[in-house]
Amino acid sequence: MGFKYSRLIDPGEYETQGLCEGIPLRMHKQPQKEDVGTIRCQRDWSRLVKHLKNYKGGLHAKWNFMSTSVPECLPERLEIISYANEFAFLYDDYAEDCDKDQLDTSNDIMQEAFLEGSIKGSISVKRADGMRQMQALILKEMMAIDKERAVTTMKAWVEFLKFAGGRQHDKHFATLEEYIPYRSIDVGKW
Structure with a gap:
């Protein structure tokens, strides 16, 4: 290369x-x-x-x-x-x-916005909070450069928030073998 x-x-x-x-x-x-x-x-x-x-x-x-x-x-x-x-x-x-419930709710809201972006190609910002406004801006700017990869990025973020995003930070893993797969996802494997 x-x-x-x-x-x-x-x-x-x-x-x-x-x-x-x-x-x-x-x-x-x-x-x-x-x-x-x-x-x-x-x-x-x-x-x-x-x-x-x-x-x-x-x-x-x-x-x-x-x-x-x-x-x-x-x-x-x-x-x-x-x-x-x-x-x-x-x-x-x-x-x-955030506590566990707050974090799960926040992750779900973020995930919903990224899912909307991956399906519609935009994220609505009517009555949106600040994070959603920023998500919409990220997608808009990415779409202006490369629509296909912007949608792929949104889908990856949806998957990340489904399984990671701190969703198991409170879990006590008994072994390294249990922890490594979770941690690899949580640092952005998607």
Whole structure:
């Protein structure tokens, strides 16, 4: 595979602490697109859901999360996938403050919106709460770029919220063999 949108990072520029030693690190050539998407999401969350204070999320002074995780992302997609990723991180933080019933209800509401998006190609925002407004924005921007993959993304989010999204955070797994399948889904296997 030829690399078009990323650059190889010199191993002397970062510390692996022994983890992933010898695996090359690439970074998107336009990380500012991630900055824009991430900061826009944080501002929308603060305005529509809950005020954020001293929150960095996926941003880093040098190594932003999405720019290094998806270094060959098409440039026109990097901003919206960064927005969506930040939304997922913010929702995860929100979920940690919910009890089981609140979280299940919130996951169901989120799942319903993403399902609507996967079927209709849009998410209605009449009398919508802030999270639903953000979901609608994510879908709208993704649909403008690539309808097929936008719908696939919505379907994946529906499946994620059905089985994960913290739904079993209160469960005490007896073995690692029980825990690993759940955790692989909960970190976004879908």
